[in-house]
Amino acid sequence: MIQINSLTLVIIHIVLLTCSNTINCQNAPKAGQISLLSKPKEGGTASFACTAEIGDRPLNFKWSRDGEVVMKTETIRIEQLTRDSSLLVIDPISAKHNGNYSCVISNNYGQDSTSILIGIEGSPNWIEQPNDLKVKYGQLIDVKCLVSGYPKPKVQWKKLTGSIWTEMESISYEIDNSGQHLKIYNSTRNNQGRYGCSVSNGIQPDLWTEFSITIEGIC
Template sequence: MRTTVTCDVQMGDPPLTLLWLRDEHVLAPTADLQLSQHDSFSTSLVLAHVRPHHAGNYTCVARNEAREVRYTAELLVRVPPRWVLEPLDVSVTRGEDAYLTCLATGFPEPTVTWRRTRPETPRGI
């Protein structure tokens, strides 16, 4: 998925310096992140293919000789659950402890719910 964020400065005397930060670090263009300044008062940040590692706080900074202003917005990237450690069938002797493990990842953090199913008993037995 693609996303674009635009920062428009409504007032201020030029010359203005406009820049983008992610988690307080200055951003530079990359293969999947483009930065463009439309005019003296507006700039855009484009993420061509949003991935989980793009999540973070994005800040538009505008400054001139008189002042610096910032606006920050958080980008949350939702990621469907996937198994890191998939549960496996186990076999134990009656009276012993059985340990079943699993681990899933995603955002927001997935909730793992266990449910016991009983195999059907064939009729007539």
């Protein structure tokens, strides 16, 4: 006859309790690091594999970018690589696809996620260009020169003085931390003229645009 001492009974009790708390000892997924199957290069094909290290099947995979669900498009496709992995393919990939990509793996017992930051180098692109402005004397001048690109583009605001473009000083004007938003308070005669917005990030081509500011009601 098998004898079971008190210590053995305690161990058995702990094991049974643990299994009960984890739904009969079933395995929730554990996500491994996202694998880069091909190096991302502007205009090329980039493939990313998300694999579950453990986890009871069936497994569900969901990709997101900066918190938004990744949807299939002409340039993006999602494939079931194996029963334990999912493949995200971007073809062609460009700087507009940059962001923090996450893969969430789930089953009936839980979920886990893993992320990768994608940064494709590319020349700056316009999001919003400034247009010619007409404002009344003393009003606020509010101009945006919005761009995208990686590395992050540097924006320089310039004003035409005679025949020379000179960089504007933030002492006289308010420029936000991104450098893409210019404000001039209590506009005067001195603020009238021709302005320019220069954008670069070390990758050609650079961007340049010009616009005029007209002050109406000058006495």
